[in-house]
Amino acid sequence: MSTDISTLASTFVDETVSADPVLATQLGVPGFDHLWPDYTTAGAERIRDMLVSQASRLGTVPATGDPWDRLAVSVIDTALDDGLEWFTHDDHLRDLNTITSPLQDIREVFDHMDLSDAQGWANAAARLHGLPAAMSAYLSRLEDGRRRGITVAKRQILEAARQARVHAGDSSAFRGLLRQYAESGIGDEGLAGRLAEGVASAQQAFADAAAYLEDEYLPDAVERDAVGRDRYLRDARRFLGADLDPESTYEWGWDEVERLRSRMQEAAEQISPGAPLAGVLDLLQTDPSRSAPSQEAFRELMLARLERALADLDGEHFDVPEPIRRLDVKMAPPGGHLGAYYVPPSEDYSRPGTVWWSFGEKQQIPLFDQISTAYHEGFPGHHLQAGIQQASAENLTRYQKLLVWYPGTGEGWALYAEDVMEELGYLDTPDYLMGKLASEMLRACRVVIDIGSHLELPIPDGQSFHPGEPWTFEAGVEMLVDYAAQDRDTSVSEMHRYLGWPGQAIAYKVGQQAIRDLRAEQSARPGFDLKRFHARVLEIGSTGLDVLRAHVRTG
Numbered sequence: 001m002s003t004d005i006s007t008l009a010s011t012f013v014d015e016t017v018s019a020d021p022v023l024a025t026q027l028g029v030p031g032f033d034h035l036w037p038d039y040t041t042a043g044a045e046r047i048r049d050m051l052v053s054q055a056s057r058l059g060t061v062p063a064t065g066d067p068w069d070r071l072a073v074s075v076i077d078t079a080l081d082d083g084l085e086w087f088t089h090d091d092h093l094r095d096l097n098t099i100t101s102p103l104q105d106i107r108e109v110f111d112h113m114d115l116s117d118a119q120g121w122a123n124a125a126a127r128l129h130g131l132p133a134a135m136s137a138y139l140s141r142l143e144d145g146r147r148r149g150i151t152v153a154k155r156q157i158l159e160a161a162r163q164a165r166v167h168a169g170d171s172s173a174f175r176g177l178l179r180q181y182a183e184s185g186i187g188d189e190g191l192a193g194r195l196a197e198g199v200a201s202a203q204q205a206f207a208d209a210a211a212y213l214e215d216e217y218l219p220d221a222v223e224r225d226a227v228g229r230d231r232y233l234r235d236a237r238r239f240l241g242a243d244l245d246p247e248s249t250y251e252w253g254w255d256e257v258e259r260l261r262s263r264m265q266e267a268a269e270q271i272s273p274g275a276p277l278a279g280v281l282d283l284l285q286t287d288p289s290r291s292a293p294s295q296e297a298f299r300e301l302m303l304a305r306l307e308r309a310l311a312d313l314d315g316e317h318f319d320v321p322e323p324i325r326r327l328d329v330k331m332a333p334p335g336g337h338l339g340a341y342y343v344p345p346s347e348d349y350s351r352p353g354t355v356w357w358s359f360g361e362k363q364q365i366p367l368f369d370q371i372s373t374a375y376h377e378g379f380p381g382h383h384l385q386a387g388i389q390q391a392s393a394e395n396l397t398r399y400q401k402l403l404v405w406y407p408g409t410g411e412g413w414a415l416y417a418e419d420v421m422e423e424l425g426y427l428d429t430p431d432y433l434m435g436k437l438a439s440e441m442l443r444a445c446r447v448v449i450d451i452g453s454h455l456e457l458p459i460p461d462g463q464s465f466h467p468g469e470p471w472t473f474e475a476g477v478e479m480l481v482d483y484a485a486q487d488r489d490t491s492v493s494e495m496h497r498y499l500g501w502p503g504q505a506i507a508y509k510v511g512q513q514a515i516r517d518l519r520a521e522q523s524a525r526p527g528f529d530l531k532r533f534h535a536r537v538l539e540i541g542s543t544g545l546d547v548l549r550a551h552v553r554t555g
Contacts, residue, residue, distance in 0.1 A: 004061050005072045009397035012054050012076070016403060019047050022109045027402050028346020033113050034126035039102055039138035044092040048084065055080045068395045071551070075543055076399055082238045089234065093145030096152050097500030098159045098493070099337045102138045103209065106131060107167050110177060111332065112343060114351065118186050124177065125191060128198025132205040139212050151221040155473070156500040161213040166335035168207035171361075173333035174199045225453065225473070225499040232454045236503035240408035240510060241544015244503075246451050249510065253447030254460060256509065257483065260441045267437055270430040281438070281485045284368040284431060291364045295331045295357075298365040302355065303329040305371065306378040309426060317424070317531055318380055323349040324387030327378055332358035338493045340373050342382035344390060347402065353383045360489070369435035369485060375421045376439070381414035389541030400541050407504055410542035412511015415443060419516070420534075434485075442484035442494075443512070446505035449476045450498045473499070514545050518552050 017024035021032035037043060058076055063069075086092060095101050110127070114120045145151060167174065181195055227235075229246070236244045261277075268280035275283075284290055292298035306327060314320040324345060338358050345353045355377040359365060375381055390401045418436050427433045451457065453471045461468045465483070466475055473495055480491035498505045515537060522533055536555045537548065 002062075002064050002066060002069050005069050006397055008057060008061060009072060009076060009399035013398050013402055015050055015054070019050060022105050025109050025112050026105075026343070028112075028344075028348070028351050029402075030114075030346075030348075033120070033123035034130075036127065036130050036134035039134055039141055041093070041141045041144045043137065044087070044141060048087040048092075051080050051083045051087075055084070071540065071543075071547070072397045072400060075404055075547065076397070078241070078544065079399075079404055085234065085238070089231070090145070090148075090150050093141065093148065093150045094152050096142060096160055097156050098163065098496040099501060101160075103160050103164065104337075106135060106138070107173065107206070107335070110173070111330075111356075112351075115180065115184070118188060118191065121181055121184070121186060121188075121191055121195065125194040125198050128174075128177075128195065128202050131198070131202045132208075135205040135209055139209060142217060143212075146217055146220050149220075151217065152500065153225045154218060154221045154223055155225055155496065157213050157218050157221055159496045159500075161210040161218075163335055164206045164210035164213065168203045168210065171334055172203055172206075173335060174202050176333055226456050227454050227502045229455055232451075232502050234503075236506065239406065239504050239507045241406040241548075242408065242514075242546045244506075244510075246455055247457075249506065250448060250451045250455075250457055251460075252513075253444055253451065253506075253509070254463065256444040257441065257448060260437055260444055261483065264434060264437045264441065267430055267434040271434060278482070280434070284434065285366045285485065285487065287366075288364060290368060290431060291366045294363050295359060295365065298357070298367075298370070299329050299331055301367070302357070302370065302374045302378075305374050306355070306383075309375065309421070310379045313380060313424075317420075318384060318534060320379075320384065321387055321391035323391055324353060324383060326352045327383050328352045328354040329374075329378075330354055330356050332356045334358075334360045337497060338490050340370075340377050342377045342386070344382075344386040347390075353378075353387060355383070367435075368431040369438050371432040372418045372421065372427060372436035372439045375426065376414045376418050380420060381417040382410065384417070385410065385413050385538055385542065388538045392539060392541070395539065396541055400543075405542045406544045407507035407542075408511040408514070408545040409548050410511075411508040412513075412515055412545070413537065413542075415440065415508045415512040416515045419512070438485040440509075440512075442480065442486065443505075443509040445479050445484050446494075446498065447509050449479060449495075450502065450505045453499060454502045511545065514549070518549065522552065 017027065017029045017032060020037045021035035022037055024032035038046070055077070058073065058080065061073060096103060110124060113124055115124060166172065178195060178199055181192060233244060233246065265277050268275065268277045272280050272283065292301055306329065310320065310325060310327070314325070338360060340355060340357045343354045343356065345351055355374065389396065392401065418439060421427060422433065422436055427436050449471065452459065453476065456470065459466050459469050459471065465479060469475065476495045476498070477488065477491045480486040480494055481488055486494065518537070519533060522528055533552075536552050540548065540551050
């Protein structure tokens, strides 16, 4: 790779994390943990200006014959275009939902800070004291949107306000910081006092945010959850890195629902012969002998599973870079979106890649559907892909390693990784196979619910599930409970996610199928080697699906 593109890409990373210290913390780039971004509209517009400048400078990079140079320029150019389009359509003025907006970032950033020493805690205290101003700036941007008639739907606002009230209340994760500091043994009473003051001000800021959302923002919001065809296709393109034919994808999604329903019935027969599928799923969800008795016991079980998989598969099926042969599992504090997620290692690997699970206050955790989730979020899913992307110093720029993430390939690979673990025998009981099928069913349900809800497509007449009816929030919840084995609380949380984050939820299944199709295509060629195929898919990181297809086919 040429020095020109490598140096410029690194400069772009430096500029981006300087403009967004929360992103810097999420990425593990040191030096910004005490700071906040400028969340005002003017601050957002300065980021837009930065993207314009970066695009202009990228255009001056001399062309070379190196394919990795061409890949780098193409990927960065597309990422900058996607970032600018967000401003073109005023999406920065409606940046609120229930899973991935500044409202969540402002709380969750503390989960990812280095609190191993006094300096880390001093950073936390400084950030806590700056939180009210950061929240006020963010709310002022939402207010600018409201005054222009640009808001999100009421359902998103009500759920976001509920989350804010949790963070302002007695079970707030902010209070957990005080307990964590007390257990750290640092013993600086002055710092303890600053932390306590900061926690109080942070909780008040979230209380104020909830009041603003309910009292001022909500009355001017729209009832309609659907974002419509134009915005949906635009957002889906940003998540997939490829254009979407929504009608044919909707039809295919229903085909996958039917295929997976059949496989789940076969698995149910293995678990409890003669029992109906619904009864088997209820058994898996309620049987204490099939559950972890506590969140800590669950965490230990998942970590052991992941460590074993990494040790077993390294070298034989995947070449795992040394810096990512360590990973962690943690439980998220209550108040946020339920489910599991992965946070990559810090840039210097001092913070390991971490799988986080969020179960709220629940302690007894059914295991049947969490084994495949561990492989999805951890190894060989996100942890392997993100680790190879981050460790690929020769061929990928720092920009690609840290700032480029397309769910089409990222989530597509992670869901495909569940296929691999089924093939290799790691779903070693019928319970865990059912869990994997339920996991994939969840992603198939997401395809039909997400597209159907936002494009307001009817449920097909030939379906047994509400044939010919329009999608509603409750219909989506019902499908997730009955078809995908999700409990009601998780299903409600999922529906809020789909309606507030259009086009993202389909990326898992669409991406998985793209990788499956590439594998079938490539396996027909002489000399096909599965390990090499996987390496080819992973070596370019999480690019768009169009880029992935071209790369694999030219290898």
